[in-house]
Amino acid sequence: MNKTIADIAQMAGVSKSTVSRFLNGGSVSLDTKRKIEKVVKATGYVPNTFAQSLKAKRTNIIGTVVPRLDSFATSHTLMGIDEELRSQHYQMLISNTSQDVKREIEAIYEFARQKISGIILLAAQITDDHLTAIQDISIPVLLVGQQHEQIHSLIHDDYRAGYDIGAYVLSQGHREIAYVGVTERDVAVGVQRKEGFRQAVRDALPAGCYTDEEMRAAGYDIRYYETGFKMSDARIAASAILDQFKPSLMVCATDNIALGVINAAYSKGITIPSDLSVTGFGGYDITEVIHPALTTVQYPYMEAGRVAAQNIVRLVEHKTVEPVTVMDYSLIERESVDKR
Amino acid sequence: MNKTIADIAQMAGVSKSTVSRFLNGGSVSLDTKRKIEKVVKATGYVPNTFAQSLKAKRTNIIGTVVPRLDSFATSHTLMGIDEELRSQHYQMLISNTSQDVKREIEAIYEFARQKISGIILLAAQITDDHLTAIQDISIPVLLVGQQHEQIHSLIHDDYRAGYDIGAYVLSQGHREIAYVGVTERDVAVGVQRKEGFRQAVRDALPAGCYTDEEMRAAGYDIRYYETGFKMSDARIAASAILDQFKPSLMVCATDNIALGVINAAYSKGITIPSDLSVTGFGGYDITEVIHPALTTVQYPYMEAGRVAAQNIVRLVEHKTVEPVTVMDYSLIERESVDKR
DNA sequence: CTGAAAGCGCTTACAG
DNA sequence: CTGAAAGCGCTTACAG
Numbered sequence: 272m273n274k275t276i277a278d279i280a281q282m283a284g285v286s287k288s289t290v291s292r293f294l295n296g297g298s299v300s301l302d303t304k305r306k307i308e309k310v311v312k313a314t315g316y317v318p319n320t321f322a323q324s325l326k327a328k329r330t331n332i333i334g335t336v337v338p339r340l341d342s343f344a345t346s347h348t349l350m351g352i353d354e355e356l357r358s359q360h361y362q363m364l365i366s367n368t369s370q371d372v373k374r375e376i377e378a379i380y381e382f383a384r385q386k387i388s389g390i391i392l393l394a395a396q397i398t399d400d401h402l403t404a405i406q407d408i409s410i411p412v413l414l415v416g417q418q419h420e421q422i423h424s425l426i427h428d429d430y431r432a433g434y435d436i437g438a439y440v441l442s443q444g445h446r447e448i449a450y451v452g453v454t455e456r457d458v459a460v461g462v463q464r465k466e467g468f469r470q471a472v473r474d475a476l477p478a479g480c481y482t483d484e485e486m487r488a489a490g491y492d493i494r495y496y497e498t499g500f501k502m503s504d505a506r507i508a509a510s511a512i513l514d515q516f517k518p519s520l521m522v523c524a525t526d527n528i529a530l531g532v533i534n535a536a537y538s539k540g541i542t543i544p545s546d547l548s549v550t551g552f553g554g555y556d557i558t559e560v561i562h563p564a565l566t567t568v569q570y571p572y573m574e575a576g577r578v579a580a581q582n583i584v585r586l587v588e589h590k591t592v593e594p595v596t597v598m599d600y601s602l603i604e605r606e607s608v609d610k611r
Numbered sequence: 612m613n614k615t616i617a618d619i620a621q622m623a624g625v626s627k628s629t630v631s632r633f634l635n636g637g638s639v640s641l642d643t644k645r646k647i648e649k650v651v652k653a654t655g656y657v658p659n660t661f662a663q664s665l666k667a668k669r670t671n672i673i674g675t676v677v678p679r680l681d682s683f684a685t686s687h688t689l690m691g692i693d694e695e696l697r698s699q700h701y702q703m704l705i706s707n708t709s710q711d712v713k714r715e716i717e718a719i720y721e722f723a724r725q726k727i728s729g730i731i732l733l734a735a736q737i738t739d740d741h742l743t744a745i746q747d748i749s750i751p752v753l754l755v756g757q758q759h760e761q762i763h764s765l766i767h768d769d770y771r772a773g774y775d776i777g778a779y780v781l782s783q784g785h786r787e788i789a790y791v792g793v794t795e796r797d798v799a800v801g802v803q804r805k806e807g808f809r810q811a812v813r814d815a816l817p818a819g820c821y822t823d824e825e826m827r828a829a830g831y832d833i834r835y836y837e838t839g840f841k842m843s844d845a846r847i848a849a850s851a852i853l854d855q856f857k858p859s860l861m862v863c864a865t866d867n868i869a870l871g872v873i874n875a876a877y878s879k880g881i882t883i884p885s886d887l888s889v890t891g892f893g894g895y896d897i898t899e900v901i902h903p904a905l906t907t908v909q910y911p912y913m914e915a916g917r918v919a920a921q922n923i924v925r926l927v928e929h930k931t932v933e934p935v936t937v938m939d940y941s942l943i944e945r946e947s948v949d950k951r
Numbered sequence: 952c953t954g955a956a957a958g959c960g961c962t963t964a965c966a967g
Numbered sequence: 968c969t970g971a972a973a974g975c976g977c978t979t980a981c982a983g
Contacts, residue, residue, distance in 0.1 A: 275960055286970045291962055300968055317724050321665040322960035325975050340693075341686040350680050353707050365705050367693050384657050502900050530900050537902040556681075557897055560842050560870050562877040615976055626954045631978055640952055662976035665959050 274316045283310045294318060324386060333583055334364045334382035335391045336375055343526075343555040344572050345393060348415065351576020352391060359584050361388070376400050383408035389587040391415055391579055395457045397422070411586035415579050417459050418595055423586060425579050425596040429459045429552075432568040432600050433467025436522060436550055439602060441475045444611030445520040445548065447492045449512055451532065452524040453500060464524050464552060465495065494518070498528060505531025513539060519548060519611055526553035529565055533607075544609035554603065563606035570600050614656045623650045634658060664726060673923055674704045674722035675731045676715055683866075683895040684912050685733060688755065691916020692731060699924050701728070716740050723748035729923040731755055735797040737762070751926035755919050757799050758935055763926060765919050765936040769799045769892075772908040772940050773807025776862060776890055779942060781815045784951030785860040785888065787832045789852055791872065792864040793840060804864050804892060805835065834858070838868060845871025853879060859888060859951055866893035869905055873947075884949040894943065903946035910940050 276294075280287045283306045293299045293307045310316070324330045333356055337345050353363045364387065368374035375394060379401075382390055389411040394401065397419045405412045405422065418424040440448065450468060455461040472493055480489050494516060498508035505528040509521070513535065523529035529551030533543055541547050543563055551558060554569025575598045582592045616634075620627045623646045633639045633647045650656070664670045673696055677685050693703045704727065708714035715734060719741070722730055729751040734741065737759045745752050745762065758764040780788065790808060795801040812833055820829050834856060838848035845868040849861070853875065863869035869891030873883055881887050883903055891898060894909025915938045922932045 276962095277960080287961080288963080288970055288972095289968085292969085295962080298968060303968080319665070319960050320725050321661045322975090323962080325659070325661040325665055325960080325977085326962045328975075340680075340690050341683065343681065346681040346686060350707065350709070353680075354709075363705075365703075367690065369690070369694075385660050502896065506900070530897070534900045534902065556842065557870070560846070560874045561901060562874065616978095617976080627977080628954055628956095628979080629952085632953085635978080638952060643952080659976050662959090663978080665961085665976080666978045668959075 274314045276316075276318065279307065279310050279314065279316050282314070283307045328386060329388055330362075330386050331360060332362045332364050332385070332387050333389045333391060333580070333587075334366060334378070334385075334387040335393070336366050336368060336378045336382075337393045338368055338370045338375070338395060340365075340367050343557075344416075344553065344570070347572035348393065348576040348579070351573040351578075352580045353576075354573075355577040355580035356584070359580070361580075361584060370395075372396075372398065372400070376404050379404040379408060379412075383410055389413070389583040391583050392422075395460075411583060413579055413583045413586060413592075415575065417457075420594075423582065423592055423594060425575060425582060425598065426459060427570045427575065427598050428600055429463035430467040430470075432552065432570075432602075433464035433469075434471045435467075435602050436464075436552070436568060437468040437471025438475070439604070440520055440522065440548070440550060440608060441471065443520075443548075443608055445518075445608075446490050446611070447516075447518045447520075448494070449516060449518040449521045450493065450495045450524075451505065451508065451512070451521055451528055452495065452497050453528075454497065460524055460552075461497075468522060492518075498531075500525065500527060502527050502531040502534070505529075506535045507531075509535035510538070513541065513547075520608065521547065521549050523549065523551050526551035526555045526558050526565065526567055529558070529567070529607075530561075533561070533565075544607050548608040550608060554601075559605070566605045566608045567603055568600050569603050571598055574598065614654045616656075616658065619647065619650050619654065619656050622654070623647045668726060669728055670702075670726050671700060672702045672704050672725070672727045673729045673731060673920070673927075674706060674718070674725075674727040675733070676706050676708060676718045676722075677733045678708055678710045678715070678735060680705075680707050683897075684756075684893065684910070687912035688733065688916040688919070691913035691918075692920045693916075694913075695917040695920035696924070699920070701920075701924060710735075712736075712738060712740070716744050719744040719748060719752075723750055729753070729927040731919050731923050732762075735800075751923060753919055753923045753926060753932075755915065757797075760934075763922065763932055763934060765915060765922060765938065766799060767910045767915065767938050768940055769803035770807040772892065772910075772942075773804035773809075774811045775807075775942050776804075776892070776908060777808040777811025778815070779944070780860055780862065780888070780890060780948060781811065783888075783948055785858075785948075786830050786951070787856075787858045787860070788834070789856060789858040789861045790833065790835045790864075791845065791848065791852070791861055791868055792835060792837050793868075794837065800864055800892075801837075808862060832858075838871075840865065840867060842867050842871040842874070845869075846875045847871075849875035850878070853881065853887075860948065861887065861889050863889065863891050866891035866895045866898050866905065866907055869898070869907070869947075870901075873901070873905075884947050888948040890948060894941075899945070906945045906948045907943055908940050909943050911938055914938065 276287050276290050280290045356363045366378040391413050393415050414422045414424040418426050452465045453461045498505050509532040551567035558565035585592050616627050616630050620630045696703045706718040731753050733755050754762045754764040758766045792805045793801045838845050849872040891907035898905035925932045
């Protein structure tokens, strides 16, 4: 395991330069090629990564910054990235920031220091500090899950998904709906999904029906709430909502929130879906196995990871990439929504 | 970002050696120390990792080999490892093997090639190839979740946990029990949990009651089954079991399996816990929020990760570590077990 | 305490 | 196509 390029050169009876050229696909005569190949195979020689990187000033490593590790979306995206990167002979390095924006910035600089070739950034929001860091390091960055005009982005089609969920539940006859969203600082989850949904409602309303009163007169009562990303937060929020409003359906901005809502409903003796229908966003595995199974939007996280990996590699290799890549999704109708 | 040690030396009016010594805590006079410190701060100098590693022939990186990323146990263990490593100024590198044993072996060699300082191995089973690889690389390895006499190990107390679950469900009056386990090739999950449970049953039996017939005469009917780790597999297995055996309780070797069982029960119109009680192992977040909440054994995965990190760092630094570290657990009684 | 020098294992112009 | 040489940015005996 400890052979150096000098050993190989000596054993093959050529110079180090030639071996290096052979390794990196430079021009080498067929004859020497064979000689070196034999020695490399026999010795199991592998070049020292550090020496390579020190000279070449770059690595075959893609750094991925993630806000958390214990999330279905993150882990599946990571698996997709890892798989694709591996097939392209790149390595994935993960930096977990535990939802700490300061650590996100640090991670970006730290990756730069380590001469990482490219960075995939899974972030809930992009601040000026992010922008500054990305500018500073002059390394390709791909944003996943959010969109920003100054950064190559890969997103899920949150707006359309929100619209589809809205159109679907309306088509099932629901008119009294609580939309349980998250902070608008997360544009994808907090704004896009909600606005998509809101637009679906608008499109369903009779013409000229805009104000809350007009909506109510038309039989619609749609209210918007905000909670955190954690199931426990959602449970508490849902409990409070249900004390003051009796919707026939709750649209939740994530599957986790939906799970919290379902739990809160059970605690109050509310049966799903006959008393209360529920929908989510995400398509986590667990949503299929609970009872009743959750109607939700399924995002192709693993596939998104693969595409993200392809894009960042293209960026690293100075090939063109669309400013924004939009992934598809599917609406999965299961048991948690009743007809009204 | 591009200063080298030579620049710093020049700016501080000392030699490169002295700067290096300062950086690595060697003996430097207070005066020079101050001079160098000032320059380092002013320039924001950070040493080039590759050059360091190339010379020093070691890194501050700990490699972690994981069979999968999308598991509660894995992700929480990783978070604990990462957190602790970070605080000790080590970095964590993750290699996901997608449950492919061959890739586990490759990952070990690859880490060695990259001069990683130590390896934390989360593996379901240890083969001869693992042993050979670990021998070959001569880098400290810590095994997490499984125990092996030739490798420093950190385990959860699966046997005692199995015993406790057994004693608990017996104390609740259950006598007709299906134990739904996994392959015995996974010693921790497949053997230890089951044998702990089996011993609890033995200890509860009247003296001199050994054979199946004697057990049945004493009112006990305990049957053992095996399934896969996936919810979907467990669902199918449970469905088949319930067609031929009507236990009052099913003890599942993992929370995932329990989730599959619960789903199968619902599909058959079996109510939990009144018709059928269920228990799991793991303590995944989701088990608390489903209805009814799952009675299970909770393992401190995050804490285990932290301890694992401490241990591997001690190993790397040639300090002593116990051959086996055993983590504690807690039995969480919730709603999925009825009294009989 | 401090510095000059060698060397870690590669790659890359530059000649030939 | 091939080789000698310089150099990437550090660290580490070795002198002083």
